[in-house]
């Protein structure tokens with residue numbers, strides 16, 4: 001057999017999966033390793049899919065998605081982000097999950113050898129995808145400080161150079177819960193305009209924001225319609241639809257046709273009954289997302305103080321998202337710790353190494369749990385384990 005492309009042969013398998021595979025199927029393990037809520041999708045959304053299937057909606061759609069869904073997404077975006085970015089239907093592409101939105105955006109602008117700068121720690125797919133395309137991935141790391149992660153803005157601006165083809169930034173961030181401020185976004189946008197660098201903003205957690213506003217600051221609040229900005233979104237997190245595989249991209253209008261061509265060659269279109277369900281999710285958003293955010297805040301506030309009270313644990317409450325990201329002094333290898341926690345404590349967490357080298361020794365705990373009691377039980381297991389380790 002001829003060898004695989006080196007980019008694929010050297011691709012690192014998910015370290016989250018490596019830990020999960022060691023514990024999956026074991027009933028005694030409390031699993032918090034994956035980034036999803038254990039709450040099922042609201043019934044109004046499920047019913048819309050059932051109705052669509054029952055009325056025979058089983059065919060291909062337009063590559064870019066159903067026109068009514070694209071226009072509902074455009075209206076939703078306008079309502080959240082106002083008029084500066086002027087998002088309209090012609091700038092929206094419906095994709096098969098946020099992960100596909102990200103891959104399509106990268107396929108559109110990145111080629112072999114291109115310089116791609118990624119702000120880390122970050123969900124591992126966002127460094128794997130440019131590698132698959134043969135791009136040269138450079139990372140810019142946030143800096144840990146008392147359990148939170150901070151951006152050295154000037155250092156990031158210095159790392160964005162005229163040869164930098166794409167900047168990938170995920171804020172609100174998985175795993176750290178870090179949020180970009182408005183002034184940081186303005187500075188990054190200005191620098192990328194100067195260098196001619198595309199920005200791919202992964203804003204799938206924008207609604208899971210624990211500040212005063214309805215959503216976290218977005219590049220769409222400040223960017224002009226023709227800025228070299230692509231924003232990736234998902235129905236997974238804010239609408240409890242991880243298994244449905246539906247997301248979208250907002251791009252400059254000049255890019256939309258290219259994205260449509262790429263969708264044809266990747267997935268052709270998202271399933272029509274899933275798109276119908278997404279329409280129901282958007283029209284019921286007030287009944288779905290705000291209660292979810294309130295619940296996530298309760299989860300965060302149930303878990304993080306328990307972690308902070310444990311000796312040697314360094315943790316801070318996240319400003320957004322669904323994760324507690326923390327480290328344990330004296331346990332410098334997160335992968336080893338995560339595997340030991342599965343085997344010895346029946347606790348399933350994700351290792352920091354999955355998200356960046358700088359996050360070695362950190363652990364990610366997805367706190368999106370229907371029962372906060374489950375979080376307390378998990379914390380008890382960690383505490384008991386730490387007593388003897």
Ligand SMILES: Cc1ncc(COP(=O)(O)O)c(C=O)c1O
Pocket residue numbers: 035097098099100123170173174202204233234235236242245246247
């Ligand atoms: C930062 C980030 N972006 C994108 C996604 C993709 O979500 P999905 O493909 O389920 O829409 C995830 C999922 O965990 C994520 O954490």
